[in-house]
Amino acid sequence: MHLRPGLSVLWRGPGESQVGVDPRCAVVLDGLTPGDQRVVEHLTRGPTPADLQRVGRAVGVEPERVRELVARLKAAGVLDTRPTRSSWSLAVPDTEESYWSRLRDDGDGAAVLAVRASKRVAVVGLDRVGSFLATFLAMGGVGTLLLDDVSAVTEADLGVFQARDVGGRRATRAVTHLRAAFPRLRTSAPAGTRPDLVVTVSTAVADPLRLRHLRRAAIAHLPVVVGEVAVVVGPLVVPGRGPCTRCLDLHRVDADPAWPALAAQLLTSAPTGTPATLAQLGAALAAHQVLAALDDRTVTVTGATLEVTALDPVPLVRQWAPHPACGCDAPSAPATDPAAATTTPDQAAATTAATTDPAAVGPTSADGEEDGDGEPARADALAPAGSGGRA
Ligand SMILES: [Zn+2]
Incomplete structure (x- = not known):
């Protein structure tokens, strides 16, 4: 038997010991008695x-008293009584497993890792943000990462990428680094495989064609x-929500009718690079939300966006209502944005648009097309919009 991984036994004073520190698990x-305290300490x-x-x-200490102490610790949820702990046998996912063992009611961090190991996540766009994101997902124990980006590594991408990667294909180089660090990570899948989740990382504006393909492919x-x-x-x-x-x-578009024209130009804008901390x-925010979704935990960005800058490490949360003109089968309900008062005028305009529920049908989106136009869904939602690459 052992304590849940990572928990310490601390001596508070005569007759009083403490297991763990954080109130969520201590x-x-x-x-x-002094003997009782020695017995408890031995559990480490x-x-x-x-x-x-x-x-x-x-x-x-009498045998019955030892059993009583064990029962108290078990009832308090700090004792892991499972005979063996499974492990990914890699240091980093094992760290992940230990963490969730401390937090889950059943102490079964291995169950979290088992689910993640069975999942396939695609990351499309491997600039500095995308390459860090892919690395965090591998560290978190995601079993299969499908990386897609045919563009060349630049000096602005360095971080996961190294100087010798500059000029090489982003996806290829990222796969090389990830497989070296995580030998059990899978970075390919049979043709036609549907990922459980696709993360698109783009500069300035999301690629509407790629997003439309993903919507249609559900x-x-x-x-x-x-x-x-x-x-x-x-x-x-x-899909469906x-x-x-x-x-x-x-x-x-409601907030700025010129947005489709702006978005079309931004699609071809050159990456500006991202400061290291940002x-x-x-x-990390994106990886956190992906893992929350895979773990079936609460996902903050369901109906919301998180917006972070290098100025402030605390992200701004914006709640978004389904747009009545979209037709994505979402119930149309007003949303609230308590943070709107702190936004810039432009941001406030977008937020205001999100918090209203206009009766009038709005203009078309930047991609200029309804979802339900009868065009068949692409079988391969990973490689639309002229991007043929997949590692
Ligand atoms: Zn919609």
Whole structure:
């Protein structure tokens, strides 16, 4: 038997010991004899029940009292009584497993890792943000990562990429680094494989064609847009539920009728590069939300976006309502944005658009096309919009 991984036994004073520190997983035991405290401390060594009884005898604690102490710790949820812990056998995912073992009611961090190992996530766009994001997902134990980006590594991408990668193909180089660090990571899948989730990382504006293909293929997707100042994560689009990315586009058109023209020009804009801390913050937020979705935990970017800049590490949360003109089958309901008062006028305009529920049908989105136009869904939603590459 052993304590949940990562928990320490701390001596608080005579008769009082504490297991763990964080109130979310710690417990204080009082009324202990010095011998009791020695028995509890021995649990950090992962003893068998017989070992623990031997320690008890050596310090004058009766067998029944040893069993009572074990029962108290078990009831407090700090004891892991499973006979063996499975492991990915890699240091980083094992760290992940330990963390969730401390937090979950059942202490079964291995179950979290088992689910993640069975998942396929595609990351399309491997600039500095995208390459950090892919790395975080591998560290988190995602079993299959399908990386897609045919463009060349530039000096602005360095971080996961190294100087010798400059000029090489982003996806190829990223796969090389990830497989070296995570030998059990799968980076390919049979043709026609549907990913469980696709993350698109793009500069200035999300590629509407790619997003439309994902919507039509009914594949869950999470857009990440690297802007001039901010990285915007979300919303997570789950088939049949809104708002979708087209809803956000329509809200933006409501706030600025020139948006389709601007967006079309931004599609071909050159990447400006992302400062190191912003790239990591944006990538970590996106990876956090992907893992939350895979784990079936609460996903903040369901119907919302997270927006972070290098100025402030605390992201701005914007809630978005489904747009009545979208037709993504989402119930149309007003949303609230308590953070709107802190936004810029332009942002406030977009937020205001999101919080209203106009009766009038809005103009078309930047992609200029309804979803239900009868065009068949692409079989391969990973390689639309002229991008033929997949590692
Ligand atoms: Zn929609």
